[in-house]
Amino acid sequence: MGEYRKVYRKLADLGEVFEILSKIVKARSLRVEEVPVEKALRRVLAENIKAAYSVPPFSRALMDGYAVYSSDTSLAYEDKPVKLKLAGVVKIGEAPSFELRKGECAEIDTGAPIPYPADAVIPVEYTCKTPSNEVEVYRRVAKGENVDLVGSDIAEGEIVAWRGEIVTPQLIGVLLSAGITKIKVYSKPQVTVIPIGSELAEPGVELEYGKIYDSNSFMIAALLEEAGASVKRLNIVKDSYSEIKDAVDRALEDSDIVVTIGGTSAGLGDLTYRVFSEYRPGVIVHGLKVSPGRPTVIALAGEKVLFGLPGFPVSCLNIAKLLLVPLIKMLQGTSPSVIEKTVEAELLSPVRGAVGLVKLVPAIIAERRGKIYAYPLSTHSGALYTLYMSDGFITIPENTEYLAEGATVSVRIFSENFRQRVLFAGSHCPLAISLLERLRERYSLKIIITGSLTGLNLVGKKIADIAGSHLYDPSTGEYNIPFIEKYKYRDLVVVRGYLREQGFVYRRDLKIKSFTEIIENELRFINRNKGSGTRALIEEIIKREAKKEKVSSREFKERIKGFEYEVKTHEAVGYLISRGIADVGVAVKYIADKYKLGFTKISTEIYDFILSKDILNKNIAKDFMHVLDPSSLKKIITLLPGYSLHKDTGKVIYAC
Amino acid sequence: MGEYRKVYRKLADLGEVFEILSKIVKARSLRVEEVPVEKALRRVLAENIKAAYSVPPFSRALMDGYAVYSSDTSLAYEDKPVKLKLAGVVKIGEAPSFELRKGECAEIDTGAPIPYPADAVIPVEYTCKTPSNEVEVYRRVAKGENVDLVGSDIAEGEIVAWRGEIVTPQLIGVLLSAGITKIKVYSKPQVTVIPIGSELAEPGVELEYGKIYDSNSFMIAALLEEAGASVKRLNIVKDSYSEIKDAVDRALEDSDIVVTIGGTSAGLGDLTYRVFSEYRPGVIVHGLKVSPGRPTVIALAGEKVLFGLPGFPVSCLNIAKLLLVPLIKMLQGTSPSVIEKTVEAELLSPVRGAVGLVKLVPAIIAERRGKIYAYPLSTHSGALYTLYMSDGFITIPENTEYLAEGATVSVRIFSENFRQRVLFAGSHCPLAISLLERLRERYSLKIIITGSLTGLNLVGKKIADIAGSHLYDPSTGEYNIPFIEKYKYRDLVVVRGYLREQGFVYRRDLKIKSFTEIIENELRFINRNKGSGTRALIEEIIKREAKKEKVSSREFKERIKGFEYEVKTHEAVGYLISRGIADVGVAVKYIADKYKLGFTKISTEIYDFILSKDILNKNIAKDFMHVLDPSSLKKIITLLPGYSLHKDTGKVIYAC
Incomplete structure (x- = not known):
């Protein structure tokens, strides 16, 4: 195992680690078990499988009719039938007891064996049986017509499935047809997942400030189970050397792979690394040349693999997908090339x-x-x-x-x-979301909340199909369209949405009408992210107020406590104020009502939808236009505080 | 339910049936159950889910260091540090007990909450703590640097997942992070599958001539399980009205959907249709405008759906995929558009x-x-x-x-x-298969046996990457290359394969050297399919013998008993002779040995590999060339009777 040590204590290259893991897998003989074919769905074959029987196991009729020598029918016409002697009857599920001679035919059911050496079946509707046990044939049949030849699907002894193949429903059908009832598959690797972190709380308990729920361990467990592993999760372990060591020891008793999550950062004294160092042959990777995911530790304990994943979710998922899933698939005999997509x-x-x-x-x-x-x-x-x-x-x-x-x-x-799928991207708005929701019932629609500007960008670059935006252009007084023209986007239409009230949202005991009041009362403001329509509104108001106060906007902003503190949704503004973390922010009226906060209107703004021309002819666009029609939108909009129809709601107001 | 009857007794359009099934699903309220998030992998959400907590639930440090006002650090340089007063310490998992003022900083762990309204974290390596409880800062930090803002990932109350979405590992992570522990998902539809047919045998029993194994019911059960149903299979039911009726009655007791397979053809008296007609509201589809899959029957028994699938596997799988899988997905609330790919x-x-x-x-x-x-x-x-x-x-x-x-x-x-994947297509050859098998360990390689001509066609049309072929051109005496030139294929290389003996294969008590002997002794011949290299060889030999006998080839062929009886692999030839179904055929020597049959050599032919130029630079092509190298091929080839190296084995002999 000495060679695995070479990357120790320097950042390891991903490909290098992948090779090491491949070598570890190749060095051991994978565990194999025999399972009934019908229980093997999604398992991986550990052997090549040869057909025990041909499929079909005999040549059979594909129609009800008469088995014949096709050459006997070559002169048969509707007005000049050929007469054949009826030599016998073959029923489905029965073996023929006779051999067919030239000039003879045999009555036959669909699926019944063809008597040798007949080579075609004439369907019953082109025949007529005479009282003298003869059959009149009214059209010719070609050789092989309506015959399903023995072994034409699968021949006995042929390999029908390969080691490393994943068992699909079709393969189950093929294997059982070919007389295979049991197959060898690779055993599921046993994995134990251990969440580490003093800041972690078990899901379901009340969350104290400063704590977060452990979600990583369940996410990784699900990911690895999907990859074919059998996974157990231990309870949360604190950032303590001895607790981690105990948990890993326990997990090693019945696992092929032990995965810890968290405890890999230098700030915590690199606990996972120190624990993993106790095992032999020991640590083989201490830090990966990958971002995110760098503080990963991998060690060997005998033939078992210890995987220390970083605690931040993206790093954690990243490394699990890049290395752990392939490892688990390789332990089930799947070729690595299938894994990388x-x-x-x-x-x-x-x-x-x-x-x-x-x-x-x-x-x-x-x-x-x-x-x-x-x-x-x-x-x-x-x-x-x-x-x-x-x-x-x-x-x-x-x-x-x-x-x-x-x-x-x-x-x-x-x-x-x-x-x-169809992709919606753009500004967060509770009403927009509830409209889109109606489309999800019928269409594969993905919704991502990115802010107005990114949404516009995405639909402009044809990544998204629909964007939602409320970008105000002070120089023209118009919404959204000036931005489309500025970026020279093409093949878009703008559908007028609706009006919504934006304003100051604040603690119920206050009454705020301006930023000047916020500064005077030293209130804690909560800002919105750049690129959001609401931030554009905030900047516009500040510009006006600063001018009135005769200071620069920059200077004015510096006086606002917490101006640097940005969040990216209306929801977060309402939430932080309701929790007492901030005193005031800017959001839609709906949020003030939802969180029972005070509200002073700043403006009534327009929220529009921008559609890519590519989807205009599709049903989803038609349905969406229908949803936006004032007659149907009216019913919904009255239920939401601060929303109202625009005179052009539902109309295409711009196309380029 | 009256309107569903309109397609009764005429062939139903697929789209029409799909609409009917959609209506049936919409008319009922889908069953919903609550499950723990971590047990919900691959289930379908029955509700939109809003975050119970923001993620992160507080603004937190992304690095170990000091929480600061970024504006306080704007003049900090390596040679001119800024001094900040240390206001306190925030540990991971703990809430800060103080608010930060201008000119102050707080020591903070990665993951610990940022004290309000600090807006950045300066990493510990750019600081120095003085004995007087001050911290020297050696570089500026930008606003937001190393801070993970509250709700920046998910804001409380935001919809994080949508009705109809399938639960993935990532979603499990998102939901648990956001404080969700239980979710409503659609219940799995209960399905019973009933195989019907007197010709069917249960897998595992000895197969009598004329019977076939029931594989359809297991294949369909696996398919429907994969689609999310909970599936039960009953034992085989004979082609009998009363037996089928009993089975369906039993199945209806605890199923949402009953699927019968077989018993739908007119020849059997349309048994399934007759049984389904007993229920109310009764049969809604009797025959589909689809091939294969036409004899499908669909009926309603109260709110339950009866599905009569045809017994031929392709029809059966076809209709199950087209209608049953969508029905099962719709019963779990998935939009139909996700289904059709x-x-x-x-x-x-x-x-x-x-x-x-x-x-x-x-x-x-x-x-x-x-x-x-x-x-x-x-x-x-x-x-x-x-x-x-x-x-x-x-x-x-x-x-x-x-x-x-x-x-x-x-x-x-x-x-x-x-x-x-990489695709191999072409002629069946036991040696070629064993060579390809070595590549399957490292690459995603699909192997399909199509015969030489189709294989050449597929690689010529760039559908396949590698073809295996032994097509002989009598006019030039060359293999394969004349065919590439004839079809004007481009961007191919031919790699010389190996030699293999072809000959007459026959019952051990015979001794056959010619077709003339076959005719004279009235032996039962078993032919190969047109387009196969072996069939080309057979035709060539017959041409020669016919000339010697001074008759036309056509006349000569008519004298051969069973000449019309084609199978498509060497294996099938050997198998049929070994089972006494035929007496003689033409195949490779390997098959004669495998089935312990007599063999007389006709020719030693060449089996070549044709590669698309597109894959020449890929590792799989390099590995394949290595496998074909005489030094490595030698070891394998000596183990197989009738095979030998060619002088050019492993060389590129042609490129276009």
Whole structure:
């Protein structure tokens, strides 16, 4: 095992680690078990399988009729039938007791064996049986017509399935047809998952401030189970050397692989590494050349593999997908090439690499006219939801500092779903969401909340099909359209949405009408992210108030306590104020009502929908236009505080 | 329910039946159950799910260091640090007990909550703590740097998952993070599958001549289980009205859907239809406008659905995939659009439609440079293995008689696997198979046995990557190359394979050296399929012998008993002779040895490999060339009777 030690104490290359894991798998004989074919769905074959019987096991009739020598019928016509002697009858499920001679025929059921050497079946509707036991045939049949030849599907002794193949319903059908009832498959690897972290709380308990729920261990358990492992999860273990050591010892008793999550960072004294070092042959990887996922530890305890995953969800999932899932698949005899699913895509927004690391950037993918495009999502390793929204990872090679828009990138895809769905992207709005929801019943629709500007960008670049946006242009007083023109997007239509009230949202004991009041009362403001329509509104109001106060906007902003503190949804603004973490923010009226907060209207703004022309002819666009029609929208909109119809609601107000 | 009756007693359109099933599903309220999130993998959400907590639930540090106001650090440089007062310490898992003021900082762990309103974390390596409880900061941090904002991933109250979504490992992570522990999912539909047919035998019993194993019921059970149903299979039921009625009655007691397989054909008196007619509201579909799969019966028994599938495997699987799987998915609240996966492809060989029916033709699919191509496989509804080899169905619309090569067709795909694999197609040869098997350990390689000519066709049309062929051209005395030139294929290389002996294979008590002897002794011959290399050899020998006998080839062939009786593999020839069904055939020596039959050599022929230039640079091609190298091939070839090396084995002998 000495050679595995070579990457010890330096950052390990992903490919190198993959090779090491492959070698570990190859060095051991995989466990195999015999299972009944019908219980083997999704298991992996551990042997090549030869047909025990031919399929069909005899030549059989595909129609009810008469088995004949086709050459005997060559002169048969509707007005000049050929007469054949009836030599006998063959029933389904029975063996023929006679051999057919020239000039003879045999009555036969669909599925019954053809008497040798008949080579065709004339369907009963083209025949007439005479009282003298003769059969009149009214058309010719070609050789082989209506005959299913013995072994024509599968011949006895032929390999019908291969080692490493995954058992599908069709294969179950093939195997049972060919007389196979039991097959050898690879045993499921036994895995124990151990969540580590003093900040973790078990799901279901009340969450204290400063704690987070352990979700990683369940996510990884599900991922590995899907990959074919049999997985057990232990309860949360604190950041303590002895507790971790005890848990790993316990897990090793009945596992092929032990996965810890968390406890790998330097701040915690690199606990997992220290525990893993106790086993022999010991640590083989201490740090990976991958971002996110760098603080990964891998060790061997005898033939067993210890996997220390980082605790941040993206890192954790990332490394589990890159290394653990392949390891588990290899332990079941699947070829590594089946595991890696990558597509080439054109990059729609620049990305930066990480020095000395392979960087993986979550991306949204779209297929347009056979070509694949990737839109990178900016994120960090804690952002699980961003990962959940994404379709795969863009891989930025180790020595690449920067990749420009238009570059060809390799994307590891999570699934092929992106090929068939419709994508909505844009600003968060409770009403927009409830309208889209109606479409989800009939269509494969993915909804991602990105803010107005990114949404517009995505539909402009044809990654998204529909965007929701409320971007205000102060110089024209118009919404959204000036931005489409500014970016020179093409093949879009804008459908007028509705009006919604935006305003100051604040603690119920206050009454706020301006930023000047916020500054005077030293209130804690909670800001919105740049690129959001609401942030644009905030900046516009501040510009006006600063002018009145005769200071620069910058100076004015500096006086607002917490101005730097950005969140990305209306919900978060309401939530933080309701929890007493901040005093005031800007959001839609709906949120003020929801969180029972005070509200002072700033403006009534327009929320529009921008559709890609590509989907205009599709049913989903028609249905969406129907939902937006004032007659149907009216009923919903009255239920939501702060919302109202625009005079052009549901109309196409712009096309380019 | 009256309106469902309108298609009764005429062939029903597939789309129409689909609409009926959708209506049936919509008319009932789907059963819903609550399950723990971690047990919900692959289940379908029955509700939209809102976050109970924000993720992260507080703003937290992404690094070990000091929480600061970023504006306080704007003048910090390596040689001119800024001093901040240490206001306190925040540990992971603990709530901060103080608020940070300008000019202050707080020591903080990765993952610990940021004290309000700090907006950045300066990593510990850029700081120095002085004895006077001050911290020197050596570089500036930008606003938000190393901070994971509250709700930046998910905001409380936000919808994080949608009704109809399938629960993935990532979603499990998202839900648990957001404080959700239980979710409502749709209940699994209960299905009972009943195999019908007097010719059926239970797998595992000895097969009597004329019987076949029941494989359909297990295949369909697996398919429906994969679609999310909970499936029970009953034992085989004979072709008897009362037995079928009893079984259906029993199944209805605890099933939402009862599926019978077989018993739908007119020859059996349309038993399933007669049984289904007993229930109310009764039969809604009696025959489908689809081929294969026409004799399908669908009925309603109260709210329950009775599905009578045809007994031929392709028809059976076809209809199950087209209608039953969507029905089961709809009963779990999945939108129909998720179910239908179709791609547009260019047709590589003409296909014929069926009068008055939508015809589905199994096809092999390949993706080359972003474009998809479909190669139709000729088959009939009994050919399960052909279906197993195929990647999807080409749909030929109802009124289309013929589609020419180059036409754009719609293909329903079984999976996306075709995008990543390497495809071998061609002539069956035990040695070729054992060589390819070595590649399967490392690569995703699909092997299909099509005969030499189809194999050459597939690689020539760039559907396959490697072909195996032994086509002899009598006019040049060469193998394979003249055929590549004849069809004007491009971008191929021919790698010389090996030599193998072909000859007469016959019952051990005989001794056969010619077709003349076969005719004289009235022996039962077993022929090979047209397009196979061996058939070409047979035709060549016959031409010679006929000339010697001074008769036409056609006349000579007519004298051979069973000449019309074709099978498509060497194995089948050996098998049929060994079982006493025929006396003599032509096959490789290996088969004679395997089945302990007599053998007289006719010729030593060449088996070559033809590779598409597209894969020449890939590792699989390199590995394959290595396997074919005489030094490695030598060891294997000596173990197989009748095989030997050619002087050019392993060399590229032709490129175009």
